Amino acid sequence: MRVVRGSSGVPRRLRLLKPMVSRSGRMPDRLEAWVIALLGLLAAGSVAVVGVLSVADYGRLAASAAADARARHVVSASLRPDIPVPAGRATGVADVASVMAIWSAPDGRSRRGVVQVAVGPVFPEHFQVWTDQVGRQVAPPLSGSEVFITAVLGGVLWESAALAVLGGVYLIGRRLLDKHRARLWERALSGDATAP
Template sequence: MAAFRGPKAPKVWLWRWRRNPLRRRSDALEAWIVLVAWALTALGGVLTCLLATQSVENGLARQRAEWHSVLALLNDDVPKSTASANDADMVWAKVHWTAADGSPHAGQARVPVGSPGGTPVTVWTDAGGRLVAEPPTPSQAQLRAALVGILMGVSVAGVPFIGGRLVRGRMERRRMAQWDEDWQRVGPLWGRKTG
């Protein structure tokens, strides 16, 4: 591009909006499309990132407030060596516990290999007494919320960015086709001599 402007030609900012007899209507339209696409990309991405982060943080804080640990008892002995032992020798086994309202519950929890029946195991339950995973700590929740927010923000920002690029590409192809048509009409006239 520098070869066409010359070695020291100054760059003209906002040239598509300036009054110029050579400016085509498509130049101004393209400038507006670029402006809108970038504004939607930036604002949409940032707002979505912030809203998604806040939503995830609130949901995880609600889990920390509503879920609680309960002491459960192992139903049966767990063999010392099992074929499915992994993750620091932890296996799934049946446990039972009594909820705060006095109702009995049963489920499966991760327990150490070789634990005898009746061993106390800490499990986490929700308000309905159902087994749930341990809620994340506040720092884990912040990290998870930030990652989800960034992923959502980038995903939403990509839509207007890609859309703007596609519209600009189509406008460029159309402009080139119009130039070809004009050249087909004007090009043969250049070979004629006047005089």
């Protein structure tokens, strides 16, 4: 992106802060410069805070996923022999189907229930199921990449919310300052005060 420079060679965005250090600037201009500087500092601070919170969230999710991996088990399930094997999908594209299956729990007891199975052209007769200690179906634990993506997306969401709030504060402040500038100009034009 091309930076617009004035005759003094100072980038235009930096010139917005000039009234902050110059006593010749109008009060609304000085106030706006201070607001811009303050919101910039808050935005930088929010990035640091959200980064720390995201790292903590990643550690919490990783610990939870490790605990789930220790408490959950993968067992081999098969279609119930008293139910006909469903036909595969002729399209060749993997799909998901609900089937009645039977499996052995980690404690040796037999379990049965409805299982979601990925189906291709040939319907699988054996597949894996995640269970708890007594053989009830549970969701698989989060993988390392899922933990990372969840923590990053959470951080991005919080940072987006923080920047949206700061942007809203700036727009509201800018609108109020513009109204104040308009009143000053009206007074100057009516001769009630000197020009701002």
